[in-house]
Amino acid sequence: MGVGKLLVSSSHDPAPPPADPSGNPNGNGFTLDDVDRKILLELQNDGRRAFRDIARQLDISEATVRWRVKRLRDARVLQILGYVDPRALGYGSMMVLLIKVTPTAHARAVEELTSWRETTWVSTTVGRTNIYVQMLCKDSESLYHVLSASLGEIDGIIDIEMLQEVKVHKAEYLYTVLD
Template identity: 45%
Template sequence: MTDFALDDLDRGIMRELELDGRRAFREIGRNLGTSEATVRARVKRLQDQNILRIIAFADPASLGRTQLGIVFLEVEPDQHEAVVEAVSALPEVTYVSTILGRADLCVEVLSNDNNALWTILNERIGRLPGVRRMETTTVLKVHKLRYQSPTGP
């Protein structure tokens, strides 16, 4: 994945950006005891290596999409990658991960309402070749949404 090892400065820059992705490189440099140019170069390198992405989260409720479903899929082993690609291509799917346990995939689906969620689950995801079983739960309220890398060794 990378041609280089991350050092303490790389990790520090990422921590600073996790706290505020719009933080100025000058401020990050000041906080970490390095120059703005060094921070800029490090961020570019981390982005070029696909280690770092700076993204924005919009509040789904403010956009009219208010039903969030978490779907656990059990898939045929030889169809795993095909199901991942097909589910990831759906515009209503916001998150896909391979997991261990009763299910093989965890999929987050954002829809306008329960009827739309039902349609997505039953007419699109559930009909995908390779999907054995589907278990769904709906999210009533999100209390925290944040990704932060571990700070340990």
């Protein structure tokens, strides 16, 4: 995956988009039309592509592309960023934690987990566990420190399942639902 790929929505945003009272499945106040989807597909393939090239490809004006991209970014549907392969930088310990905490400890546990430098994704889940965490550590020593010291500081943990990734077969953020 190269630089400038597209991420549609992100749990790393400081606040979620406002609730949509119309019941829109996107939950962000508007519905994507065909032009929005085509623009998103073009940016997903190359997030650094010039608006004029996208406009030419879609047979619309550059101003239309610029306005729609701004609208999608403002609504937090679209975030354009560079993807860095952590393995290329020497981060070899990738871990998934499935954590079950008491309901009263959930908010505090999420707050603590999101503050860690090593966490790359934290989300609330339903099922056997109620928190999903992706972690990235440089080596087994830093992984051990996080798991033994930092994780032990979180109150209300009932159960933890740890899954260490030993080989990545696909690492791609292309959302085929846009097709």
